[in-house]
Amino acid sequence: MLGAKHSLGLVYGGRLIGGLGVGGVSLSTPLYIAEIAPPSIRGQLVGFYEIFLQAGGVVGFWINFGISEHIPYGSKQWHIPVAIQLIPGGLLLAASVFLRETPRWLYRQKRLNEAIVNLSWMRNLPADHPYVQDEIQGIRAQFERETQGGNNEGLTAKLKELGKPGIRNRLGIGMCIMMNECYQRLSIIYFNLCISNKGLFQYYSPTIFSSIGITGTSNSLFATGIYGVVKMVATLIALVWLVDRIGRRKPLIVGALVGALSMYYIAGFIAVAKPSGTGSPTPAGKFAAACIYIFAIAFCMSWNGISWIICSEIFPLSVRALGQTITSATQWLWQFVVARSTPYMIKNIGYGTYLFFGTCMILMIPWAYFILPESKPTSAKRIDGTDSTVAKGVSLEDMDRIFGYCPHGHNMAIEDGVIKNEIEEREVADVHRP
Structure with missing residues (x-):
């Protein structure tokens, strides 16, 4: 991609290759950690995958924010962020040489x-x-x-194994929890980087902040960056100190409830106040902005990392890699679906978008309570x-x-x-x- 210059085909090819690499790492990393971790701290160790994922998102956002503010419009605005990605990828490649097989x-x-x-x-x-x-x-x-x-080797045998009682329910749980996690992850903000004609980095999240009265590109981008920091800190607290102490189910239930209430308030505020982005922010609007951060904390202390922990630990050895592959693919599929649909939903149905996602979270509560077993x-x-x-x-x-x-x-x-x-x-x- 760095050598593409004006060749759009090379950019597409680089994105394709990079996507294959990211997809493989997102599958193998939590699986590897789960297989080598002691059971008493497995949740914490697998949780570090999500912690560093959030940390990478925060670092990447502020790098892009700084570039958009201080680098003149031109090819450097995308060359620098792409080049920086070589650093973590190179470190992972170098470190993997010294890893031992599980x-x-x-x-x-x-x-x-x-x-x-x-x-x-x-x-x-x-x-x-x-x-x-x-x-x-x-x-x-x-x-x-x-x-x-x-013998249960071979893809056909493994697929048959996935269909057996006691395994197919795990596959269903893994796919459902990844779908639910994506609904929460992308319902309020999605970091989808693109370059506009003016050379500024635009995200879906500034549109959302603007809809509740936070205006100005710099202000909304800054609010988005702080949002990422809040998510990282909440993820760190939950996955290091809580997940192996209070279990998996309780955080999912509480997180879905708090997230739903936050969504409902934002929907109600937009429906009643109809913020236009002009004038001084109202107390109700400030609380709507606070609800975004409340949602971030609730999500990151529950569904954000626990979904990866559960999917990495529930499958038997014979189909563990295949089961993790399917659940990871489900996560990426729903990321694509929600990321593509959310901007259109916000544009066309307005506050109904928040009502929709809030209702989805309410439905997650009985699912987590009645369907999901505990493994703390x-x-x-x-x-x-x-x-x-x-x-x-x-x-x-x-x-x-x-x-x-x-x-x-x-x-x-x-x-x-x-x-x-x-x-x-x-x-x-x-x-x-x-």
């Missing part, structure tokens, strides 16, 4: 010794440590259950015969019990998404040695 993937490839060595290295424990052995036993038990019915870590316990303490968590292998997947006739009873007492929850988690 023990679960190695075990599935029948490379048991390598799986043990890598797990021992990742946990910083000797291979014969009870924690490492316990986790390997869990991986082995999962693999043996999945392969008792014969539980209390801590000491390993017998060692000086190590573990915080109990639901391992990736235990997800079969939560979702009622019974491969080849195994009895895995569940009740209200929680493993029954007769099924002992695997006690693997982060190890803290004195």
Whole structure:
């Protein structure tokens, strides 16, 4: 793209190649983190994917804002932002050379010794440590259950596996949560960068801020930038300190409720006040602007990162990559749909846009309460015969019990998404040695 000059075809080609790369990274990154993370802090570690995604968006926005304000109109206005993208991409490429393959993937490839060595290295424990052995036993038990019915390799076999009871419900949950996440992510603001004839960077978000009385390109762009900072901070707080303490379902329910109320207020304000963007902002208009930030906080502390966590942890080993692929593709599909439709909705139905998205969020509440199981870590316990303490968590292998997947006739009873007492929850988690 940097060498395209006046060739639009090269720009399209670069965008296509870049899109393939971003799509692959968005699939593999949370999947890799989920497979190597201890169950007790899996939510936090997968959450860092979304935290840095938000941080990248904030940095990118302010770079573009600074360029639009200080760089004269010309090719440099798009060359510089595109060139800067080489830095994080290059760092990721360099760091990936030193990554080790996940023990679960190695075990599935029948490379048991390598799986043990890598797990021992990742946990910083000797291979014969009870924690490492316990986790390997869990991986082995999962693999043996999945392969008792014969070979399930190949795309056709994996697609059939996705259609089995106990797995197809996970696929449906993953696709639904990604769809719901996109409705919230793009319902109020979408960072879609384009260059106008005047050389200024225009976003959908300034249009929204202008609709509630925040006028002027610089003011609305600045408000958009602060919005991104708020989202990043809220995501950091939620995914580092809350997600593995209060679970997945409660934040989703509360976030949908708060987001819906914010949407309804904005819709009501626009319907009643009919702001024209002229005159002094009213208290009601200021609160409407505040509702945008309230929505950002509620969204980023709930659906923004938890959706990626859930989709990366719910699928069994045999179809984990395929399931993550489908849910990630669903997310990108709905990003496209909502991003394309939102500007037209705002233009043609006005405040009805906010009513629509608010109602979608209300519908998410019973879905999260009745359909989505909980998989947060539980209390801590000491390993017998060692000086190590573990915080109990639901391992990736235990997800079969939560979702009622019974491969080849195994009895895995569940009740209200929680493993029954007769099924002992695997006690693997982060190890803290004195």
